[in-house]
Amino acid sequence: MHLRKRRKRKGILFLFILALLFGLYLYKENTTIGVTFVEVKAAGLPESFNHFRIVQLSDVHDSEFGDNHLELVNKVKILSPDAIFITGDFIDRNRYDLEQSLEIVKQLQGVAPFYFVTGNHEISTNDVERIKKELVELGVHILTNEAIMIDNEQGEQIAVGGIEDPLSSNLDEKEYVEQVLDNTFKDVPNDIYKVLLSHRPEQFEVYVDRQIDLVFSGHAHGGQIRIPGIGGLVAPGQGWFPKYTSGVHELDKTSMVVSRGLGNSIVPLRVFNRPEVIVVTLKIN
Structure with a gap:
């Protein structure tokens, strides 16, 4: 006994x-934040953009990363990017604190040019114009169904476009993305390498159909809970066992980089799914 x-x-x-x-x-x-390094072999990339380095920050959701975001800021500075992409849900509608998230941009002023697109959380705050205004005042390029050219000293260019999150429209999500993509790159010559910032990875087939070279996306939070050998458990817009939650996906001439993101929203906990900063280096194929 x-x-x-x-x-x-x-x-x-x-x-x-x-x-x-x-x-x-x-x-x-x-x-704690992990850094994921990705190399994308880019057919059609101008030679002078070989080794062009992009840092992607996605789904911050008004999270904090130490005093003045010191942990995140120091990681990005060390990476010495040529561009920084913010791919939506920079803020969180449930604990909206724009000033807290803007501090990330303020701390990284001068490191590299910023490019931004909205996610569903920006739209659902009903404060999206103020969010954009504050970011513009900090020198951020806001991409609202439009593309701009990145020029370098050698006189070569690539196009960076971005689309507003589909929550901004009453259209079906796929139909909306098709329509705005047609408009976004309408003035960009076919032979220019095209990069797209779009919050929603579930529209990958549309990006492929529109022959976008490289897409940066987020939204899925890595599937929230990642099951070893299987992947993410659930993601908005994709449901259970979603296909696009992390890593690089390729089809035809299109590559899509999906960030697991940095913050959380309604579900406050990640499992086997560390927050990440993604670093993409473009390589001539």
Whole structure:
């Protein structure tokens, strides 16, 4: 009887230690930032843009990353990007704190040009014009169903376009993306390398159909809970066991980079799904 009690106590202690270690692991996974390095072989990329480096920040959701976002800011500075892309949900409609997120941009002034597109959270605040105005005042390029050219010293160019999140329209999501993409690159010559910022990865087939060279997306939060060997568990717009939650997806001439994002929204916890900064280096194919 005494031996049985000792075994029971040991079992309870083991489970307690196991739960404590898992809790510490989850805390670390949700409060520290990883950096993911990606190389994209880019057919049609001008030679002078070989090794062009892009940092992608997605789905910040008004999260904090140390005092004045020091952890995030220092990681980005060390990476020495040529451009910084913010691919939507920079703020969170449930704990809206624009000044807190703007501090990231303020701390990274002068590091590289910023390019921004809205996500569903910006639209749903009903404060999107103020958000854009504040970002413009900090020198951020706002891309609202339009493309601009990035020129370099060698006189070569690539086009960077961005589309407003579909929540801004009453149209079906796929129909909306088709329509605005036709408009976004209408003035860009066919032989120019085209980069698209679009919050929603589930529209990958539309991006492929419109022959976009490279897409940067987010929204899926990595599937929130990542199951080893399987991938993400659930994502908005894709449902259970979503296809596009992380990494690089390729079809025909189109590559799409999907960020797991940095923050959380309604679901406050990630599992096996560390917040990430993505660094994409373009390489001539």
